[in-house]
Amino acid sequence: MTFQDVAAAIGNALKEQFEVEVVPTNGAEDNMKLLCLDKVDLGLVHASTKELRPGITSIMNLFTSTLHIITSDPKIAKITDIGSDTRVILAPEGSGTAMLGKKLLEFYGIKAHIVPVNTFLNARDSLIFGKADVVFVVGGIPVDFLNGLINKYKYHLVSIPNPAAVSRVFPFLKEDFIPYGVYGGLKLLPDTNISIVSVNTVLVASPEFSSRANSSHIVERITKLIFDNRQELIESHPAMNFLNKTFAIEEPPFPLHPGAYRVHYRERTLLPLSPDLVKLLTWLVSFIVTVMGAVIGRRKNRWSKWNNILRPIWIETLDLLDELNEVGLSKNRRFEIYRRLLVLKNDLLRAAESFGTNVKHTEPVRDVITEAIRRAKYPFLDTAIDFTMMTDAMRRRPKK
Numbered sequence: 151m152t153f154q155d156v157a158a159a160i161g162n163a164l165k166e167q168f169e170v171e172v173v174p175t176n177g178a179e180d181n182m183k184l185l186c187l188d189k190v191d192l193g194l195v196h197a198s199t200k201e202l203r204p205g206i207t208s209i210m211n212l213f214t215s216t217l218h219i220i221t222s223d224p225k226i227a228k229i230t231d232i233g234s235d236t237r238v239i240l241a242p243e244g245s246g247t248a249m250l251g252k253k254l255l256e257f258y259g260i261k262a263h264i265v266p267v268n269t270f271l272n273a274r275d276s277l278i279f280g281k282a283d284v285v286f287v288v289g290g291i292p293v294d295f296l297n298g299l300i301n302k303y304k305y306h307l308v309s310i311p312n313p314a315a316v317s318r319v320f321p322f323l324k325e326d327f328i329p330y331g332v333y334g335g336l337k338l339l340p341d342t343n344i345s346i347v348s349v350n351t352v353l354v355a356s357p358e359f360s361s362r363a364n365s366s367h368i369v370e371r372i373t374k375l376i377f378d379n380r381q382e383l384i385e386s387h388p389a390m391n392f393l394n395k396t397f398a399i400e401e402p403p404f405p406l407h408p409g410a411y412r413v414h415y416r417e418r419t420l421l422p423l424s425p426d427l428v429k430l431l432t433w434l435v436s437f438i439v440t441v442m443g444a445v446i447g448r449r450k451n452r453w454s455k456w457n458n459i460l461r462p463i464w465i466e467t468l469d470l471l472d473e474l475n476e477v478g479l480s481k482n483r484r485f486e487i488y489r490r491l492l493v494l495k496n497d498l499l500r501a502a503e504s505f506g507t508n509v510k511h512t513e514p515v516r517d518v519i520t521e522a523i524r525r526a527k528y529p530f531l532d533t534a535i536d537f538t539m540m541t542d543a544m545r546r547r548p549k550k
Contacts, residue, residue, distance in 0.1 A: 152290040152351075152387050153177060153194050156212060159386030160353070163379035167371060176269075177245030178351075182206075188358035192372075196246040196288070197322040197350040197403040198253075205357025208402035209369055209410045210376065213290045213389035214478050216326055216348040217250065219308035220277065220296065221284045229310045230258055232284060238262040239273045239285045250323075250349065251286040257316060270295060277305070284308070288349065290389020291332055309345045316347050322403065323347040326478045348478055350400070355407055369409030377413075396475065436461070459501045463494050464515060471522050488526035495519045 154174065161170040173190055175181050181193035185206060196215060225231060232238065232255075240251035243266070255262060265282045267273045274295050276282040287293055299305060310316065313325040326348035331338035353376075359365055376383070376393075383390040399406065399414045406414070470487050473479065498516060 152213070152215065152293070152389055153181075155294075155387045156290075156351075156383065156390060157194055159379075159383045159390075160376060163375050163382060164372060166375060168368075175244065176242040177247065179246060179249055180244035183244075185354065185356040188356050191356055191359040193354055193356070195352055195354055196250070197352055197401075198246065198250060198320070205360060206404045207355045207360045207407035207410075208404040209353045209355060209373060209407055210398035210414070211350045211352050211392075211400055211402070212398075213351050213387070213392040214324070214326070214348045215246070215288045215351045215389075216291050216328060217247075217254075217310075217346050218287045218289070218293055218296060218328065219284060219310075219346075220287065220299075220305050221308055222277070222305045223283055224306075226284065226308055229254065229260070229308055231308075232260050232262050234261050234263070236262045237265050237281070237283045239265045239267055239276060239282045241270060241273055241286060241288075242268055245270075245288075246349070247286055247288040250288055253320060254286075254310070254316070254347075257319060258310075274299065290351070290387055291328065292388065296333060307340050307344050310347065311345075313345050313347045323349055324476070324478045325480060325483075327480050343481070345480075350403075352403060354404060360407060366407070366409035366412075369407045370412055371409075373410045373413040400475075435464070460498075460515065463498050463501075463519075467491070467494060467515075467519055467522060471525075474522065474525050484526055488523060491519055491523045491526060495523070 157172050161172045164170045173184070175184065178194065178196040178198075181190070182195050184190045185193045185195070192209070194212065197211075219229060223236075226236070238251075238255075240255075241247035262284075265276060267276060270287065273282070273285050273287070277285050278299075287296070307328060313323075317323045317325050324347060326346055328340055328344040328346055330340060330343050333339045355365070355369060362368075377395070380390070380393055383393065395414065470491060474484070474487060495516060498519070
């Protein structure tokens with residue numbers, strides 16, 4: 151499974167400077183229990199295990215774990231097709247899969263027959279030999295034991311309806327999808343994108359370890375080693391492709407460890423695009439606009455009208471940029487954002503023309519929208535949006 155593969159790879163990376171022992175467990179919940187009991191120093195957990203865990207600190211997000219629901223029953227296409235007589239395996243107790251599966255069944259009001267198992271391999275064998283109808287698995291794509299299973303035994307993946315509603319109830323879950331053809335073989339499966347949810351997998355430190363006098367220095371070295379060995383981690387599992395300096399600090403479920411904070415923010419030239427930052431930028435620019443309007447005097451009314459045109463376009467662009475920064479954003483939503491940005495760009499040019507303003511005055515805002523369009527269309531580009539261009543745009547006065 152993904153946890154064991156990634157934990158072993160991290161252990162190998164840290165052995166350059168530390169003595170490391172990798173402890174096998176059933177998954178995220180077991181790891182959290184060991185951390186809270188101070189029986190391990192570091193552990194991999196899901197962001198969903200954050201409730202009532204005082205003293206735990208985040209080091210970084212490592213990858214996204216995606217829910218897989220697999221069955222051979224052709225009548226089960228979505229999770230709501232599971233009936234009370236359906237035999238369901240939620241993976242071993244102590245795993246993040248078991249906890250997440252219970253929450254989803256409760257959310258959809260499903261009372262299925264739960265089949266207990268001790269390991270993920272037992273879950274796989276139960277499915278193959280007809281002892282279970284549905285198995286839940288949470289892991290980085292591709293989940294190892296599903297490779298070949300779907301093609302060989304004619305199983306298929308099950309979707310969940312309205313994953314956005316699930317993520318609103320459980321904020322740690324993200325609307326996501328299993329992409330077409332990711333489990334290949336004689337036949338590419340799934341044969342279409344499967345709507346589903348995912349959760350961030352986080353490397354965290356125990357309360358006892360975090361309270362040590364030298365823990366900041368140690369965690370700083372650990373964080374650097376993980377980034378330095380990123381390629382080796384990707385080779386351990388493709389899900390580690392998610393790891394980068396932006397995703398590493400995306401909505402940490404626990405307070406960020408001071409040693410990790412120094413690595414994540416020391417060399418950053420652009421603050422992370424968080425909702426609080428967007429609100430601050432919006433307030434600052436609105437304040438600048440208000441002050442300028444008072445000083446301009448006889449051009450106050452004209453400037454206010456132009457600002458009323460420009461500000462909504464600017465604010466909506468910031469909101470869309472913030473959404474584009476979300477890791478695991480669905481392709482459909484990314485395409486919707488792309489189309490909306492094109493509309494905003496055209497609205498800006500038409501507004502400038504109808505208002506009688508020199509089109510050059512819109513260039514800073516237009517440039518940012520153009521960069522946002524590129525980010526939406528080509529998500530693999532690491533584009534840094536320069537928000538000083540936005541401020542410049544709001545400070546330009548329209549032509550008489």
